[in-house]
Amino acid sequence: MAVAFIACRSVTRTHRVAQALKEAGFNAHPKRLPATSPGSGCGHSVQIEQSKLHDAMALLKEAGFDEVTALCRKTDGELEPCP
Amino acid sequence: MIYLDNAATTLKKPPEVARAMQQALESCGGAGRGGHQAAVAAENILYQCRQDAADIFHMENPERVILTCNATHALNIAIHALAKPGYRTVISGFEHNAVYRPLMALHAGGVQTTVVPTPLFEPEMALHLFEEALSKDNVCLAVCIHVSNVFGYILPVERIAEICRSKGIPMIVDASQSAGILPIRGDSYPVWCMPGHKGLYGPQGTGLLLVPPGMPLEPFMHGGTGGNSQSTEMPAFLPDRLEAGTHNAPGIAGLSAGIRHVLKQNGNPWPGLPLLQQAANMLSVIPGLRVFSSPRLFCQTGVVSFVRMGMESEMVSGLLGEQGIAVRGGMHCAPLAHKTAETDKHGTVRVGLSQYNTLKDIQLLVKALRRI
Numbered sequence: 001m002a003v004a005f006i007a008c009r010s011v012t013r014t015h016r017v018a019q020a021l022k023e024a025g026f027n028a029h030p031k032r033l034p035a036t037s038p039g040s041g042c043g044h045s046v047q048i049e050q051s052k053l054h055d056a057m058a059l060l061k062e063a064g065f066d067e068v069t070a071l072c073r074k075t076d077g078e079l080e081p082c083p
Numbered sequence: 084m085i086y087l088d089n090a091a092t093t094l095k096k097p098p099e100v101a102r103a104m105q106q107a108l109e110s111c112g113g114a115g116r117g118g119h120q121a122a123v124a125a126e127n128i129l130y131q132c133r134q135d136a137a138d139i140f141h142m143e144n145p146e147r148v149i150l151t152c153n154a155t156h157a158l159n160i161a162i163h164a165l166a167k168p169g170y171r172t173v174i175s176g177f178e179h180n181a182v183y184r185p186l187m188a189l190h191a192g193g194v195q196t197t198v199v200p201t202p203l204f205e206p207e208m209a210l211h212l213f214e215e216a217l218s219k220d221n222v223c224l225a226v227c228i229h230v231s232n233v234f235g236y237i238l239p240v241e242r243i244a245e246i247c248r249s250k251g252i253p254m255i256v257d258a259s260q261s262a263g264i265l266p267i268r269g270d271s272y273p274v275w276c277m278p279g280h281k282g283l284y285g286p287q288g289t290g291l292l293l294v295p296p297g298m299p300l301e302p303f304m305h306g307g308t309g310g311n312s313q314s315t316e317m318p319a320f321l322p323d324r325l326e327a328g329t330h331n332a333p334g335i336a337g338l339s340a341g342i343r344h345v346l347k348q349n350g351n352p353w354p355g356l357p358l359l360q361q362a363a364n365m366l367s368v369i370p371g372l373r374v375f376s377s378p379r380l381f382c383q384t385g386v387v388s389f390v391r392m393g394m395e396s397e398m399v400s401g402l403l404g405e406q407g408i409a410v411r412g413g414m415h416c417a418p419l420a421h422k423t424a425e426t427d428k429h430g431t432v433r434v435g436l437s438q439y440n441t442l443k444d445i446q447l448l449v450k451a452l453r454r455i
Binding site: 009010011012013015016030031032043044067 | 114115117118122123126127129130133144145146308309310311318320322323
């Protein structure tokens, strides 16, 4: 199963986002990332099935969660913003 | 021991508080400091506590719940962020040293302080005097204690907040004696500061700062937050902006359990109010005692203070202590309140109740007092 990551600005925001997604029926849980963006240092995210990412992002947008970024794995394992 | 010093710290806690702390101590690493199980366990505890606080204080967003070491820490964050050099901070005449000392320390930097001489148990007068003081030029901040830690006097903070809001003046409320006892709306206008170890039944070393929407606060402490580590500055967002360093996860787990215990009471009025009324009545009939209580306790909760004529309050509390009654005598870290109520010469003996006290405790206090 391919997974994607929804990068959040803080660990608290990560938990809020994960909770909102879980309540909507998504299989989502907090996951630490090497970085949320280049040069930012370590960061926090919510892991989710990549196939559900579009719906999840739409839900988060509707719920007013700003500053969240969808990240997918490149073939070399690095993360990049999802297309 | 009959413990009646709950205004300082509630000693008896719900059993789930110690259980939660023990469990956290054995399972938690540093929250946000790793992706491993122990770090995640700590993160979950912190988030649960923020959510519990958001629930009990009717807040939409748990990210505005800042975890602090105590009320003093929370007050220092808020005061240092909002008191401006060259401007005036207006405070009540009942403030604790947790408010007064930070403001006096800032005085050298140009922060001026106006004490509103609010008489005891006269909330309408307090409101009027606050309005007058807030109408003067150059006011940048108001700070008001919700319930006096010496007299249990409930100040009209919500109405003072409305005046502040209408004038665009930020306000800080010291909710040390009211959190868990009186209704508090964390999303309302003021910044709310409170300890975890009193009416919320958490352990010592915990506290909360509730930041309302649209109230930017500068960090008081700077340090690691577990994220954005390449940046030399504290994050711009809450709660990270105001929380530097490793959290007290076991303490926060205990606080969370304490809050959930209070939440289970479904917002019912503090069950100790009839007991406080009984205590005030029973103390009032002891010869030589002056008891500070408002008529029918219309603006009082949690605490009743008294003085024994001709005796130092510290001595009275010491003699009660010898009989197994734990009360506090003296200034209660609030010399300003004593000055306002003109009890600054000998202080007062303070009886602070919690939901675990009973009528029998008061009867034993009265019996002991009659022996002095």
